[in-house]
Every structure is written in structure tokens, then in C-alpha cells.
């Protein structure tokens with residue numbers, strides 16, 4: 001059993017002013033997940049007819065990308081390659097004070113407390129993050145062999161869960177890691193290559209339109225990414241972007 | 251009097267039914283498609299693939315999900331793989347064999363024609379997903395790789411590391427977002443469907459609540475498709491996501507859509523055991539682990555030694571012992587029930603003695619750590635994250651958990667429910683898996699329903715809708731439905747008791763797991779019904795929901811879901827009680843063989859139960875769809 005002090009960001013909506021509120025829990029188990037600890041707090045609040053802390057979550061197994069808060073200033077907390085929902089209280093000590101804040105970025109408007117709106121990421125995908133193949137058009141899958149290491153490399157990029165930790169951890173609020181991961185996955189695969197030029201320009205432009213900042217290569221995103229997506233994806237995106245600009249001007 | 255349902259199965263031999271159907275299905279000209287609107291609730295594999303495919307055809311689609319992005323639907327969590335009868339391995343697979351495995355896996359309680367169609371369309375799905383850029387596992391030659399899953403003897407499972415569901419879903423999510431970009435799909439994320447609207451008996455729209463603003467919205471269409479996933483979360487502790495719910499299908503049920511086989515729930519054998527009261531979910535460890543992991547318990551009760559200290563001869567590899575032909579790959583229901591038997595006998599391991607071992611030591615010795623890491627690395631990492639234990643050094647501890655709803659809305663061959671114009675696809679319907687689903691078949695079913703079946707069958711329906719104008723959302727039926735939903739939310743808020751929705755959910759879940767879970771008995775089920783009624787009464791009087799309805803309010807969302815669970819739980823028990831046989835996941839203790847295996851009763855129960863809402867949860871009406879097997883003779887399902 002541990003005693004945990006929480007300082008949690010509470011804010012009614014994007015218009016109102018927010019601030020930290022303090023709570024103390026006396027009976028936190030080591031085996032609890034971080035979100036189960038918040039559940040415990042919320043049950044206590046609700047029983048007092050107070051508004052519980054709103055936070056995003058769904059799968060609670062690190063794959064849907066819906067959870068995500070800043071824990072002591074780090075996106076998803078202290079454990080490397082771990083989402084908030086997979087973080088367990090055994091990573092903390094009795095008596096610790098934990099600061100909990102939402103992911104902050106102007107492209108992620110706040111909804112309430114720790115809940116934010118990340119539809120800007122969907123809009124980036126919508127601008128070109130796909131292979132333009134209609135249902136029913138596909139050829140027999142084995143007609144295009146793909147070397148094992150290429151498929152594996154594409155997977156490494158495709159593993160992004162779209163949580164937005166890269167944006168939250170970036171001082172420029174750039175979505176470069178997110179965007180480049182999709183561009184890289186599809187560029188590596190023969191099925192996606194045909195559209196690379198068009199895709200990279202559309203997605204990079206959309207990223208700017210959504211209000212994300214520019215990447216200045218601080219690489220903070222890679223450090224806090226729960227899926228260990230590499231910044232080399234960004235290098236590839238920049239390369240493809242420049243290439244397509246040059247080729248288009250020819 | 252018993253009512254029998256007509257599934258509208260096309261004429262002809264099994265292998266020609268689907269092509270015959272497609273040949274005769276009505277078409278809508280591209281010009282007319284623009285005039286037709288379709289609502290698709292759900293953006294999982296079923297919903298996203300349907301919405302994208304329909305939009306590509308030219309229909310106007312409105313797509314709904316309760317998560318903040320369609321990419322987060324719970325299909326994303328599927329790990330193990332997706333089946334297809336490609337026979338790339340040349341190991342004797344075929345559409346017929348896959349059909350037969352699925353039918354047998356489901357203990358001959360599914361509809362032959364649907365199951366066949368599932369197998370028939372499976373190969374296409376792999377083509378489609380590959381074309382979308384899904385990075386499936388590859389051989390060094392560059393060709394697609396397969397592995398084998400529980401309940402079959404061929405390798406027909408395609409996979410993308412341990413994240414097959416995520417990759418398939420991203421493929422269909424991207425197809426969906428491409429249509430959002432063209433303007434053919436309007437996306438409504440963070441919207442929850444709270445009622446279905448019928449006009450003159452036909453499904454014409456929904457009432458949805460914007461979860462960010464609390465605003466109630468009306469949406470009209472020419473047809474409504476429910477792709478809202480499974481409701482295994484009713485057990486509270488399950489492998490499902492926190493938001494998974496039965497509300498969309500249950501509210502449609504209350505408006506006249508029949509619920510089929512609601513009690514058939516798959517309890518998955520390889521999940522992480524519960525470690526305390528506060529636990530909110532049980533994480534699945536992919537069944538693929540059973541390819542190389544061996545399941546055992548100590549031979550003697552109350553053995554307190556550490557796993558590695560127990561010598562080989564004092565371990566009981568009970569699946570290998572009881573089912574030599576399939577061993578650790580015995581189907582899920584059998585594997586789960588066997589685990590429960592061992593746990594009940596006092597041989598469970600772990601702090602709460604609620605688990606069995608899944609041991610990789612032999613595979614590690616045989617193949618080396620590198621190969622095991624390549625095959626299951628992410629699962630071992632996940633295990634370590636959650637439990638803090640390194641499974642390369644000691645066996646994993648696993649236990650059964652509620653996982654998949656074989657039951658769901660009754661649909662005919664066209665995937666239409668008993669409400670005209672209301673379709674149900676994916677896990678939300680009941681159609682293809684019978685009394686037990688084979689691993690890696692449901693990603694497939696969700697995709698096949700959405701990509702390949704619905705686009706034909708819905709079009710066949712819409713062909714007669716061209717003459718009908720757009721639905722008027724000011725119709726009195728919309729007023730009535732919206733009013734009812736608002737009143738319900740106000741009631742939750744006004745109760746002002748002192749138990750949270752989550753606390754009610756936990757109580758309901760454990761009652762159901764105990765009495766309508768892995769094994770069921772008349773006595774237990776009758777008791778459960780009584781207890782559920784009590785709990786429902788208390789819920790009405792003692793619920794507490796703070797805040798109000800005109801803002802983000804997750805407690806209010808939970809209250810609505812739990813209210814529906816309270817009703818569906820009773821129907822599950824009534825359904826289980828009615829079925830006086832054991833089949834697949836449904837194990838009635840009164841109906842078993844001397845060796846403790848399930849005893850099916852084909853003479854009396856070769857049907858799907860399809861329940862009709864009748865004013866209150868206690869008095870549903872039973873309808874039956876008799877299962878007719880033209881191509882196979884149901885056999886005793888033996889995996890020995």
C-alpha cells in the first residue's frame with residue numbers, strides 16, 4: 001500500500017481557466033495501473049457527488065492510442081515505450097507527488113480536464129495517408145513478394161498508435177513523427193510507392209494547416225514515443241518531400 | 251406457440267449459393283447512389299470497411315464511433331491473426347475445409363450457408379488488406395507467412411507481428427479517411443448512438459449524443475447499419491475495451507430487432523489473471539502463444555513451490571494428456587473449461603490461485619531465444635510491463651477471461667435484422683461462429699461482412715429505396731425517441747444515490763461470470779436471474795451520477811451502458827436456461843458425458859434462439875431459426 005499525492009490539471013472546457021488541484025490517496029497498490037489509480041480517485045469523487053477527473057482511455061492495453069497524459073512533465077510517464085494505461089504504480093514510491101496534465105498543443109484543443117481533441121491527426125491521414133485502392137480491386141496477394149526485412153521495416157513505422165505523445169513532448173508541437181511514420185510505411189511497400197510524391201506533399205501541407213509546428217530535430221518525440229518510432233522516419237519524410245518538390249518543378 | 255424464422259438462404263448447392271445470390275441481387279445505378287444515405291454505427295473492421303466500401307460505390311455515408319478517432323475501435327486490439335483459405339502452405343487447406351473447421355468449431359450451431367460464405371470470401375480479404383499496405387509477416391522469400399491457431403490442423407492464419415487487428419484496422423481506417431477526404435463519408439467521432447428511430451416499422455435513423463458537448467443529435471438515412479462490436483464487457487473483467495457496450499444493439503432490440511443466442515460468450519483461455527479488486531480489465535495474451543507454449547499445473551494440490559522448482563514428473567500438462575491430437579491447441583472453450591477444472595480442483599497457481607502456467611522452456615531450448623523473441627517478442631514485453639515478470643526465465647501465468655460474443659442481433663443471410671432496413675455486421679451480429687468462435691475467424695468475419703457481403707446485400711435493399719425521399723428528422727418518431735433518451739439521462743442524474751455505475755457493473759459482471767460464464771446450471775441461472783433483478787432495482791434507486799447532461803460526462807455515459815447491461819444480463823441467463831444441452835462455449839453442468847465433455851442434443855436444440863423484446867426484460871419471446879445441414883452431418887465434436 002502506498003500513499004500518493006496527486007496534482008491534477010482540472011479545466012471545465014477550452015474557454016475556462018484551468019489549474020492544478022490536489023488529491024491524496026492512501027491505499028494505492030503497487031500492482032494497480034496508473035489509470036486504475038485514477039479510477040479509484042474518481043470513485044471517491046463521485047461518491048462525494050463531485051465531478052470526476054475526465055481522462056481519455058479505452059483499450060487499456062497500450063494499442064488504441066486513446067490514453068495519454070503528461071506525468072511529471074513526461075508524455076505517458078517515466079517508463080520508456082509505455083503508454084499511460086500500461087504504466088503501473090510499481091513505478092512510483094510511497095509518498096510520491098505526481099503531476100498530471102493533459103497533452104498540450106494548439107492543434108489539440110482541450111475538451112475537459114485531461115481530455116483533448118486529436119482529430120487534427122485524423123485530418124492528416126485523411127489528406128493522403130492511404131493507398132488509393134477500392135474494395136475489390138486487389139490482385140492476388142502473393143503476386144508482389146516483399147522482402148521480409150522491408151515488411152518488417154514498414155511494420156516498425158506502421159506500429160504508431162496515434163496517441164499524440166510526440167506532439168505533446170515537442171517544444172514546437174510538431175506532428176512530424178506521426179506524419180512521417182505513415183509516409184515511410186507506405187513508401188517502403190510497393191503497394192504504396194506509386195502515390196508517394198503526391199502523398200508526402202499533401203500530408204505535410206495538412207500538418208501545417210492543422211497548426212502543428214515545425215520540426216527542429218530535438219528528437220524529444222522519439223524518446224517519449226510509446227511505440228519507439230524512430231526519428232529516421234522524419235529524415236525520410238523530409239527527403240521525400242524535397243524530392244517531390246524538385247521533381248514537380250522539373 | 252413457437253415462431254420460426256426464415257433466414258432467406260439462397261437456393262443451390264452450398265458452394266454456389268453466394269454467387270447465385272450476387273447474380274440475382276438488385277443493383278442501384280451510380281447516378282441513384284448519390285441520392286441514398288446510409289448510417290453506419292461503428293468504425294471497427296466491420297464498420298470502417300463497410301463505410302469505406304459503400305462510399306467508394308457512391309453512397310453517402312455517416313459514420314459513428316464513441317472513441318475520439320475511428321482508428322481506436324477495439325478491433326485494434328486483436329493480436330493473433332486472421333484466417334484465410336489460401337492454401338499457401340500446400341497443407342491440404344481449402345474453402346471446404348475451412349468451412350468445416352468453422353462449423354465444427356462452432357459445435358454445429360451456426361448457419362451452414364453463412365459459414366461457407368465466410369470461408370469463400372476469406373482469400374479476397376488477404377488480397378485487399380495487402381493492397382492497402384498492411385505489413386503482414388513475410389517469409390525470407392518475400393511471400394506471405396502463416397501460422398496455425400487453435401482448433402485446426404492446417405496453417406491458415408495470416409498475421410502482422412502480434413498486432414494483426416491494429417494493422418488490419420489501420421488499413422480500413424485509412425480507406426475510410428480517404429472517403430472522408432472525398433466528402434462521401436461524414437465522420438462523427440465521440441458520438442454515441444442512444445436510440446434507433448423507426449418510421450412505419452422501418453429503420454430510418456438514430457439519436458446520437460455528442461459526447462464532447464452533451465448535445466443530442468438526430469440523423470436520418472435510408473438504411474442503418476450497426477457495427478458496434480461485442481458486449482463481452484458485460485462481465486466487467488474482460489479483454490474488451492472500457493467503452494465497449496451493448497447499447498446500440500440493445501436499443502435496437504427494444505425496438506424490435508431479435509437477439510440471437512445472447513448467452514454464448516467465448517471465455518478466452520490465455521489472459522492475464524486478476525490480481526486485485528481494483529482491476530479494470532484482463533489483458534489477453536494471444537492464443538498464438540499456444541503454438542509453442544505448454545500449459546500445465548502442479549500435479550498436486552496446493553503446491554507452493556515456484557514453477558521452476560517443480561520437476562517435470564510432478565507437472566500435469568493436462569491438455570496434452572486429455573486431448574493428444576490437438577494438445578495445447580485445443581479449441582478455446584475446451585482449453586478454458588479445462589483450466590477452470592484445474593483451478594476449481596485447487597491446482598491453480600499465483601497469489602489468488604486463479605491461474606495456470608504457460609511454459610516456453612521447451613521451445614526456448616529447441617529454437618533458441620532469438621526465434622521465440624521474433625515470434626512473440628511483443629507479447630513477452632507486454633507480459634513484463636503488466637506483471638513485472640520476465641517470461642523468458644519463468645512460465646507465464648494465465649487464466650480464462652470473457653472475450654467474444656458469439657451472440658448478437660439475429661440477421662438473415664443478407665445480414666438484415668428483423669427490423670426492415672436495419673443491418674448488423676461484425677461481432678454485433680450472431681451469424682457465423684455458432685456456439686464457439688475459432689481463433690482468427692472474427693477479424694475475418696468483421697472484414698468479410700463489411701468489404702464483401704454488405705455492399706451487395708445492402709444495395710439489394712437500397713434498390714427499392716430510390717423512390718423514397720430523404721428521411722425527415724422532424725418526424726414525430728424522432729421527437730419521441732429523442733424525448734425518451736433525454737428522460738432516461740435525466741433520471742440517472744436525478745437518482746442521487748451512492749453507488750457508482752462502475753460499482754454496479756462490477757457486481758453484475760461477477761454474478762454473470764459466476765453463474766452464466768464457463769459453466770452454467772439451472773439452479774445457478776435461476777438464482778442469477780433473481781439477483782440481477784435485485785441489482786437492477788437497486789440501480790434505479792441508488793445510482794449516483796454527478797454533473798449534468800449538457801457537457802462531457804463520462805459517468806453519465808457509463809450509466810447508460812450499465813443500464814442496458816442490467817437488462818441484457820437477464821436475457822443471457824434466460825437464454826442459457828432455455829438451452830438444455832451443452833454445446834461449444836455453453837456448458838450446462840447437467841448435460842455432460844461421463845468424461846465431463848459437452849453433451850449436445852441435436853434432436854431438441856439444433857436451432858438458434860432469437861429473442862423478441864416483450865415490454866420488459868423478464869418476459870422475452872423465444873423465436874427459433876432451425877438449423878438445417880444440407881452438406882454435412884453434425885458429428886460429435888471431438889478433439890481427442
Ligand SMILES: Cc1cc2nc3c(=O)[nH]c(=O)nc-3n(C[C@H](O)[C@H](O)[C@H](O)COP(=O)(O)OP(=O)(O)OC[C@H]3O[C@@H](n4cnc5c(N)ncnc54)[C@H](O)[C@@H]3O)c2cc1C
Pocket residue numbers: 291292293294295296297314315316317320322323324325326327328329330331332333414415441442443444477478479480489490491494495497498534653654675676677678689690691692693694696
Ligand atoms: C483483445 C482481443 C483480441 C482479439 N484477437 C483476435 C484475433 O487475433 N483474431 C480474430 O480474428 N479476432 C480477434 N478478436 C476478436 C475481434 O477483434 C473482434 O471480434 C472484431 O475486431 C470486432 O470488430 P467489429 O468491427 O465488429 O467491432 P469493434 O472493432 O469492436 O468496433 C465497434 C465500433 O462500434 C462503435 N460503437 C459501439 N457502440 C456504439 C454506440 N452506442 N454508438 C456509436 N458507436 C458505437 C465503437 O466506437 C467502434 O467503432 C480479438 C478481440 C479482442 C478483444
Ligand code: FES
Pocket residue numbers: 056057058059060061062063064065066067068083084085086
Ligand atoms: S487506453 Fe488504449 S492505448 Fe492506452
